[in-house]
Amino acid sequence: MTVSWSAYRQARRRSRQAWMLLALAAVSTVAGLFWFFTAGQFAVAEPAVAGPAEAPVFDPAWMKPVVPVNRIPEGHAxxxxxxxxxKGRAGxxxxxxxxxxxxxxxxxRNGCDTRNDILRRDLADVIFAKDSSCSVAAGRFHEPYTARFVDFRRGSESSRAVQIDHVVAxxxxxxxGAQRLTPGQRQSLANDPLNLVAADGPANQQKGAGDAATWLPKNKSxxxxxxxRQISVKAAYSLWVTEAEKDAMKRVLGSCRGQxxxxAD
Structure with a gap:
């Protein structure tokens, strides 16, 4: 069979194009692998939601510890x-x-009420009300439940944007179990800095009285x-968990077994 010179040149051109495409694909693959094994793998590994990995507990410079019912066990959560x-829930x-x-x-008994103690602990750039060393008038913080940066300004409406959450509602x-505590022990539970976090108002309202089985912070970090912290509070005040709550806690801690x-130390 006779092949024309024109057909031969077209075949050679298609062959060169095919080899060029293969070479480009190989270069792209090598470049992609280089990126992944240098910076790329770290970019992929970054958490989807950035934010604080923990919330503050105690500042000995101006706070005094609240004595719980039990000593919190040290070690893994x-x-x-x-x-x-x-156990199941009581009525x-x-x-x-x-x-x-x-x-x-x-x-x-440090001279300031608990709400202002927690605002002072959790907020940065705190401004006190005029002629006060306790009443927090303004500040800002990296809110733990949503990972947003939030500005606080004291006022009848604006104060609702930042609320003090009881970690164990x-x-x-x-x-x-709290029904079995003495009034003084329940008072300590409600005001213990371990059980209190400045939080986004809407998120706190959404949580309500929920436990780990029904509500967790949107910010996974x-x-x-x-x-x-919930486990620590419950251990400190002789509170129990439900089966569903325990399962939910174990699922969360399964990703951070060293937690x-x-x-407050």
Whole structure:
């Protein structure tokens, strides 16, 4: 069979194009592998939500410790979780916030009420109200539950944007052992800095009295600390967990088995 010179040249041109495409693909592959094994793998590994990995607990410069019922066990939070009793919820028909004492008492007797103590602890660039060394008028912070940067300004409306969350909600505590505590012990639980975090108002409202089985912070980077803190509070005040709550806590801590319990030390 006779092949024309024109057909031969077209075949050679197509062959050269095919080889050029293969060479480009090889170069792209090598470049991609180089990027992945240098900077790329670290970029992929970054968490989807950036934010604080833990929340503050205690500042000995101006705060005094609140004495809990029990000493918090040191070590892995998973081990402390295994030490908590597992029971169903008690009734809450008789729950009353006043059973935990007046809100925001100066339990540690440092001269400032608990709400302002927590705002001062958690906020940066704190500005006090005029002629006060306690009343926090303004500040900003990296909010732990949403990972957003939030500005706080004291006011009837603006103060709602930043609320003080009980990490173990008081209504949840009431259903899981707090009814058996003395009034003084419940007062300590409600004002213990270990159990308090300045938080996004809407997120706090969404949480309500939920436990780990029904609510976790949107910011995944804080979840290990948050769950460990709940376990620490429950161990400190002889509170129990439900089976569903324990399972949820174990799932969270499964991604951070080295997570320690949280103390004020």
């Amino acid at each position: 998973l081990d402390a979780l295994e030490g908590l009793a597992v 809450k028909d008789n729950y009353d916030r006043e059973a935990f004492g007046q809100a925001w008492l100066d339990v540690d 008081l209504a949840d505590a009431w259903q899981k 804080i979840r290990c600390h948050y769950v460990a 320690q319990t949280i103390t």
